[in-house]
Each structure stands twice: as C-alpha cells, then as structure tokens.
Amino acid sequence: MSGQPMATVWRRLAAELAAAGLDSPQAEARLLVAHVMDLPLNRLAALEQLPDQAVAALDRLVARRRAGEPLQHLTGQAWFRTVQLAVGPGVFLPRPETEVMVGWALDRLRAQLADGAAPIVVELCAGSGAISAALAAEAPGCRQWAVERAASALVYLRRNLAASEVVVVAGDMADALPELDHQVDLVLANPPYVPTGRRPDLPATVRDFDPPEALYAGPDGLDASRVVAQTAGRLLRAGGQVASEHDDDQGRSVPALFVAAGFGAVADQVDLTGRSRFVTATWDGRPDTMGAGAGR
Ligand SMILES: C[S@@+](CC[C@H](N)C(=O)[O-])C[C@H]1O[C@@H](n2cnc3c(N)ncnc32)[C@H](O)[C@@H]1O
Secondary structure (H helix, E strand, C coil), rough: EEEEEHHHHHHHHHHHHHHHCCHHHHHHHHHHHHHHHHCHHHHHHCCCCCEEEHHHHHHHHHHHHHCCCCCHHHHEEEEEECCCECCCCCCCCCCHHHHHHHHHHHHHHHHHHHCCCCCCEECCCCCHHHHHHHHHHHHEEEEEEEECCCCCHHHHHHHHHHCCCEEEEEHHHHHCCHHHCCCCEEEEEECCCCHHHHHHHHHHHHHHHHHHHHHCCCCCCCCCHHHHHHHHHHEEEEEEEEEECCCCCCCCCCHHHHHHEEEEEEEEECCCCCCEEEEEEECCCCCCCCCCCCCC
16 A cells, blocks of 8 residues: 655645645644544654555645635534534534633532532523533533524534433524423523624635524624523523623623613623623522513
C-alpha cells in the first residue's frame, strides 16, 4: 500500500487552510487527519505514513473547509464543556459563549443537589442538546427535559441524549410540558435571536450552515425570547429561575421582556469576553398571574 509522509501532508494541509484565512490552520489540519484516520489526537505523533486513500479524503475535506463549511460538519462532532456531541447539517452548532450560562446553572443546581433535592430542569430550544447533555454530565441527579421543534435537530438531540435520562420532547416550546406547569426549578434556553433583516451581516459559515429556524426571530430578533419568558413563567414554581441567552446588543431589551412577563431579580449576565450574553430571573409565583397566563 503506497502512502505519503504524515508530516509532509499535515504541513501542506495546514498551509492550504491558512491561505483560506482560517484562524487555526495547524490545529484544524490535525483534527481532520485524526478524523480521517479514526484516531485520537494523542496518537497522531506516532503516525508516520498516510495511505493515499486517506490523503485523497483529506484533500476533499480541506476543499470543503476552504469553501466555508464548518469544521464540525466535516468531522460530525462538536465539543461543549465536557461533552462531545454529534452534529451536522440541520442542527445549530453549540457555541462556547453558551458555556458560561451553563456554568451559572450548575452553581445553582449543585447547591440544590447538595441539599438533597432532585431539581426539575427544562431546556427550551434544545437543538443538539449541548446544554442538557452538559448538565446531565456535570450535575447528575437532576430530573431533566429538553424541548425542540425542528425535525432535523431532533435527530441529533435524541442521539446525543440517548445515553442520559433526559426526556426529549418534540414540539413548540409555547405549549410544551403542561404537566410540569408551576413545578420546574430551572428553565434554560438559547433561543434564536437574530433579527431577520440582519441575515446579510452574518458570517457566511453561520448564514449558510446553521439552520434558519435556529437563527432568526422576527424583525426585532425578540420573537423567540418573548415565548421563552412566557413559557418559563408558566413552567416555573415560585422561586424557580430562568436563564436565557441573547445577542450582545440585547442586554436591555431581553431583560425588559422578563420584567414585563412578571419576573423578579432580573439581571443581565456577561460571557467570558465581558459581553452582555444572557438574562437570569426568578419567578415570583404571584398568585394573580399563576395558572391563568394573565399578564404573561
Ligand atoms: C440557537 S439554537 C440553540 C440550540 C442549543 N440549545 C445550543 O445552545 O446549541 C435554537 C434552537 O431552538 C429551536 N426552536 C426555535 N423555535 C422553537 C420553538 N418555538 N419551540 C421549540 N424549539 C424551537 C431551533 O430549532 C433551534 O434548534
């Protein structure tokens, strides 16, 4: 079987990725070689030769990457905190910005678990299930549900949560899980939040490869966040909390939605880069609004 030296191929692939303007060409080249050879990254150092067939496969993948396809679509995998997820066309790729919101949730859940509780957690707009999978891995013992509407995302969601006890719910978050009304301890969401008219401003890798139903939320980008606020108000018990991600220029508009929906302790939170990134709020369980949906 003929082949080519690994170091030569890797350098050539990295140079081609660099020429396309990618930020981490050497790391991406390593990941693609590991993917094609079906090896963990820490075994690559021992690889001296690549079979011609593997080189041909790598050349095809690098061409797709140079055309803007996300690396995660090429490998079929994405990392989020401690979990590895199956991803591909039709599902939103999890972003590192969202990891901070999960950290906020973990702090609360671990405190409740330490008190002997088994908190009820609902994730709305679950996509690949990154948030729910990370919580299941890092705070075992919670009772979890994950709600998603898009059929293409549900394929990945079911796969990524198959080994966990998280219950997957197919449907619109607006009327999901009525059996949990006023019982939930924590609601989490990373809803779509891009204003429809901002489509031309998005990077091509986002605009062309993330599914539209995961990105756009009406003319002001707030349509889905409004539904999150209403649904969280329906699901949460008195004293239950919600965290919902938003764009960095929605640090006033999204918290205002939660105030209007009847939440207390509404606070805007920043991500690792210091940008406004998610709102947190507590449901006060006002008896005049619970159950009837009035004012929400
Ligand atoms: C930005 S993605 C977030 C996915 C995942 N939570 C993450 O952080 O990677 C938003 C997801 O919400 C789903 N979605 C949008 N509107 C919905 C609705 N009304 N009910 C349920 N899911 C919805 C989309 O299909 C998409 O998968």
